[in-house]
Structures are given as structure tokens and as C-alpha cells.
Amino acid sequence: MNLKRALRRNLHALIAWANAPEPPGRDFSRDLSAYPMLNALVEDVARMHGKAQRAYYTWGMAHAAYLAQNLNIPRITAIELGVAGGNGLIAMERAAAAIEQTLGVGVDVVGFDSGVGLPPPQDIRDLPNLWAQGDFAMDEGALRARLQRAQLRLGLVEETIPKFLTTDYAPIGFISFDLDLYSATVAAMPLLEAPHDRVLPRVQCYFDDILGFTFADFNGERLAMREFNETHPQRQISPIYGARFYVPARFGNANWTEKLFMAHILDHPHYKDYDGLVRHPQLEIDQMTNRR
């Protein structure tokens, strides 16, 4: 029975994959939103790199770069919080290269990690029932040998993030939160307090540790998120509701669609600017006709 279900699911995924939009030469000009174009980009990168490519990173980074493109911002920063072995950071590098080529927006990739695995959980909010000190330790030499362009900032985020925020970085557009611990996630939140010229008006966020297990509103990443929202009325993290309907069809059942959030920088001077997400073809035709 289970085998049957698995076969059916795989067949469904295969059909969705085969029906996915084809690369280059496609015309997205009549679409009513930017989703088909951005999803085609996600599919292209997935096709190029196979299973190792994290579609949720490509999706969030592509949306961030597209917002930057519409706001005439030439470069953004994409951040992974918690790097461990580095497969995620490498997936980010690949996504960055493809996005730069397609959207013409530069993407700097930055990874933060202690370098020596998890610090000790401090109290029950850090889920000590799940995590232990030293979990996910990194082989720094092996990782550096694989990296092509990403910056690796090693040390506790409690120290490395305040330091990073004093440097000359491009506006933050995408953050993957994967530090596991509540205390570490709280320490990373100042990234979302960045000044207007260092952050996009909306930041695509991915929270890895929020589904299943013993994750709840009162521990881990969800608690860090809730407390941030309670203390930052002008900077609000919200789920991207129904995200599963807005990613490429074959990922519609993937659990990561429930891990996609958006940090709304409500005090950003460009928050209200047109972001290109909903397209207005008739308006564009009218403008062109009037111009003639």
C-alpha cells in the first residue's frame, strides 16, 4: 500500500517535472505576475544542479534579487545562518551565479557559523531534548576548499553579527535561519534591524527548524521570531501564506513551503514602491500606445 502511494507520488512529481516550463526563449511578458518567470529560474537551477540544489534557497534569493532589480538596487546580500558541512552555502553560491546571470543583480553570499558545531543549549527554549553541544561540527579546511565565492564568518553569531553589521555590505535580501537554538536565533535578529540602505524593504527568510519534533511557539526559532515581532512594530516577520501555491508545481507538497517567511521592513522608505510582483500588462500596453 505504502509502495503504491510512493510510486503514485513519484509519478506525480515526474509528470510535474516534465511539464515544468522550458528554459530560455520563453516569453513571460503576458503573465499577470512575476511568479512564472521566477519559478522558471528556480527550475533551471534545479535542472542544472540536481537534487543537491535547494530550491527554497534559489526561490528566496531569486525573489530578493527581483525586488532589488525593480528598485534599481544593483547588489544584495544572501545569508546562511548555521553552515555546518556547507552544502547549503554551496547551494547558495550556485543560486547566486544563476540569478546574477538572469536578473543582472549581484548577489554576495555570506555564511555564519561557530565552526565547532552547536554551543551548549542554555535552557529549555534551546530545545536541549533535541540538540547537544558540538552537533554539526564543520570541517573548515574541507569546506573552504569547496567554496568559490562565499564569505565564511566563523565564531559565535553573538560576536560575528554585530561585527558584520559595521562592515560595508550590500542590502540584505535573503536570510536562511538554521542555527537551531533559540538563543542563537535571537542573537542573529539584529540583521533585521539593519539601516535602510543595508536592507531591502522586504527580506525573504527561511526558518529551518519549525516543523515537527517538539518545535513550538514557545521555543526555538518560532519563539525568537515571535519576540522579535513583539519588540519591533516596524519590522515584522510573517509567513508567506500559501507559499506552496507560488513555487514550481512539483514542489507544492514540499515541507519547505511552510518554512518560507518574509520580514517586512515597514519603516523602509521603499516599502511602498512598485515591486514588479504583480504585473500590469494592459497598463504597459497603454503606456506604449500613448507613447507612439
Ligand SMILES: C[S@@+](CC[C@H](N)C(=O)[O-])C[C@H]1O[C@@H](n2cnc3c(N)ncnc32)[C@H](O)[C@@H]1O
Ligand atoms: C543544523 S546546523 C546548519 C546546517 C546547514 N545550514 C546545512 O543546511 O547544512 C546548525 C549550525 O548552527 C551553528 N550555530 C548554532 N549556534 C550558533 C552560534 N551561537 N553561533 C554560531 N554558530 C552557531 C552550529 O555551529 C551548526 O553548524
